[in-house]
Amino acid sequence: MSALDPRDELVDHLPSLRAFALSLTRNGAIADDMVQDTLVKAWTNIEKFEAGTNMRAWLFTILRNTYYSNRRKAQREVADVDGIFTESMAEKPAHDGRLQMNDFRAAFAQLPDEQRETLILVGANGFSYDEAADMCGVQVGTIKSRANRGRKRLAELLHLDEDEALELTDSATVAVVAANPASAF
Amino acid sequence: MSNNKPSPQARDQIDESLRRVFQEDTEAELPDRFKELLDQLRNQSEAPSDDGDAS
Numbered sequence: 001m002s003a004l005d006p007r008d009e010l011v012d013h014l015p016s017l018r019a020f021a022l023s024l025t026r027n028g029a030i031a032d033d034m035v036q037d038t039l040v041k042a043w044t045n046i047e048k049f050e051a052g053t054n055m056r057a058w059l060f061t062i063l064r065n066t067y068y069s070n071r072r073k074a075q076r077e078v079a080d081v082d083g084i085f086t087e088s089m090a091e092k093p094a095h096d097g098r099l100q101m102n103d104f105r106a107a108f109a110q111l112p113d114e115q116r117e118t119l120i121l122v123g124a125n126g127f128s129y130d131e132a133a134d135m136c137g138v139q140v141g142t143i144k145s146r147a148n149r150g151r152k153r154l155a156e157l158l159h160l161d162e163d164e165a166l167e168l169t170d171s172a173t174v175a176v177v178a179a180n181p182a183s184a185f
Numbered sequence: 186m187s188n189n190k191p192s193p194q195a196r197d198q199i200d201e202s203l204r205r206v207f208q209e210d211t212e213a214e215l216p217d218r219f220k221e222l223l224d225q226l227r228n229q230s231e232a233p234s235d236d237g238d239a240s
Contacts, residue, residue: 007226007227010223011219011220011223014215014219014220015211015212015213015215016207016211018210018211018213018215018219019207019210019211019213020207022210023206023207023210032216032218035219036218036219036222039219039222039223039226040222040226043223043226043230099198099199099202101202101205101206101209104202104206105206108203108206119199119203120203120207123199123200123203123204124200124203124204124206124207124208125207148189148190149189151190151191151195151196151199151200152189152190152191154191154195154199155191155192155195155196155199158199160191160192160194160195160198160199161191161192161195
């Protein structure tokens with residue numbers, strides 16, 4: 001029994017791996033199959049994992065590569081959901097500024113795969129743009145552009161930027177601006 | 186140019202929601218099959234590679 005087998009850590013990453021798979025596939029059964037594939041690949045290729053590096057990033061990379069290679073094979077471009085969710089979208093964020101989670105999920109599900117993936121890596125998991133670029137095998141500029149386009153689209157779908165002028169009178173916003181005088185210019 | 190990015194307030198709300206959605210998904214109950222699979226992989230890798238039925 002070796003003292004430190006990185007394979008022992010796999011189980012710790014199951015919850016976030018599955019959450020990542022769900023955000024990519026938007027389908028529980030497919031997500032679970034992808035998690036299973038990823039575990040087998042990780043287990044049998046564990047010598048490729050560099051000790052001391054981020055195992056979650058390594059697993060996410062395996063999973064997303066699996067997903068995109070399956071997608072290419074299946075040639076399934078699921079673009080038919082456009083417009084289905086638009087009708088039921090939220091009017092406004094709740095007064096405390098928090099979004100209704102169901103509306104947010106529905107809007108998020110409408111984004112293209114690459115934008116969802118980028119936002120989950122950068123926005124939800126706190127990976128840097130550089131890390132996300134490595135994981136996705138693209139340039140940093142591509143990641144930044146996907147993140148911006150994804151956030152912009154979500155803001156549109158959820159009507160977040162419609163009352164900008166009004167929001168500036170919001171006491172919380174004024175406080176933030178006051179605390180960062182440089183940003184006022 | 187300002188059209189390419191949401192406002193900072195919208196961005197904060199979006200990222201906060203992304204974290205919450207992801208957190209919710211990580212809290213979902215895991216099916217047993219993943220831990221069973223890991224056990225199975227471990228048993229396979231610990232089993233003797235030849236002479237499997239030696240005793």
